[in-house]
Amino acid sequence: MGPLKKIIYNCRRATFLIEKKLIDRLTLREKMELRIHLFGCSVCRVFDKQSALINKMVQQLFKAPKDDGAHLDDNFKQELQHRIEDELNKN
Amino acid sequence: MLATSLLNPHKWVDNHADYLYAYAISRISDDEQARDLVQEVFLAALEKADKFEGKSSERTWLTAILKNKIIDIYRKRSSGLNNAVKVAEKEQEDFFYEDGHWREEHWPKELGFEDTDPLHNKEFNQVLQRCMKKLPKLWLAVFTMKHMEDEPTENICTELKVSSANFWVIIHRTKLNLRACLQKNWI
Structure with a gap:
């Protein structure tokens, strides 16, 4: 298989480059490779779009908690503050 | 001695406990472990309170301590046979x-x-x-x-x-x- 055909065929490699692109920088050569592949591969174009979106969604999950987020119960909190006060009084 | 002008541990639970807990649970998905972590963070923070210089906010400082503890948990969870x-x-x-x-x-x-x-x-x-x-x-x-x-x-x-x-x-x-x-x- 010639090098161009390899690029066109290799979706595994293309998805790898997509992941690298999202986090780091691609080399010029890698950029060309990915561009050529995506030009001819609609399946990987779907992957490309979804992958970026998944990262965004995951980042959103970790963002500062919203009002409907998890809460500690009051008992636990009271005990916790007691522990802190105990420690403070030791000094 | 505590730099009480910079830190206010008497209000830590009120001000930060829910935030830290939510931060932890979204990252480690384990309720009990998340509660333990919040407690550990406060106790660890008390121990090194004298090192707090007020360059960041109290919450940012506490969150940084928590983050390191979460990374420890990741390391422990992912080591060993896989x-x-x-x-x-x-x-x-x-x-x-x-x-x-x-x-x-x-x-x-x-x-x-x-x-x-x-x-x-x-x-x-x-x-x-x-x-x-x-x-x-x-x-x-x-x-x-x-x-x-x-x-x-x-x-x-x-x-x-x-x-x-x-x-x-x-x-x-x-x-x-x-x-x-x-x-x-x-x-």
């Missing part, structure tokens, strides 16, 4: 043909969320979280550290003892499985 990695690798073994071409039955398909705003779609988020839980612990650790605070790649490699080449393999494989899981459970 059968889960083999299982996860097997799962994606037949995604591609030898030459790297997608097998038709594993083609990424449009899931109908690409052009809308799925960020506030609760159901979709739940599927996403379920799919993340299925990942091998080491993969999840790498993936989470990269995305939770945009941790530099070198740090992740050092903390979790993975080579840089392996880091990229993990990032790639994680996404292949995660995306496939979303497709399987969403359609």
Whole structure:
């Protein structure tokens, strides 16, 4: 298989480059490779779009908690503050 | 002596406990462990309160302590024999043909969320979280550290003892499985 055909065929490699692109920088050569592949591969174009979106969604999950987020119960909190006060009084 | 002008431990629980707890639980998905962590953070913070210089806010400082403890947990969870990695690798073994071409039955398909705003779609988020839980612990650790605070790649490699080449393999494989899981459970 010639090098161009390899690029066109290799979706595994293309998805790898997509992941690298999202986090780091691609080399010029890698950029060309990915561009050529995506030009001819609609399946990987779907992957490309979804992958970026998944990262965004995951980042959103970790963002500062919203009002409907998890809460500690009051008992636990009271005990916790007691522990802190105990420690403070030791000094 | 405590720099009481800078820190106010008497109000720590009121001011920060829920925040720290939510921060922890979204990253380690274990209620009991998250509670323990919040307590540990406060106690550790008291011990090194004299080192607090007030360069950041109280909350930022406490969160940084928590973050380090979470990384410790990732490290512990992902060390040791890792059968889960083999299982996860097997799962994606037949995604591609030898030459790297997608097998038709594993083609990424449009899931109908690409052009809308799925960020506030609760159901979709739940599927996403379920799919993340299925990942091998080491993969999840790498993936989470990269995305939770945009941790530099070198740090992740050092903390979790993975080579840089392996880091990229993990990032790639994680996404292949995660995306496939979303497709399987969403359609």
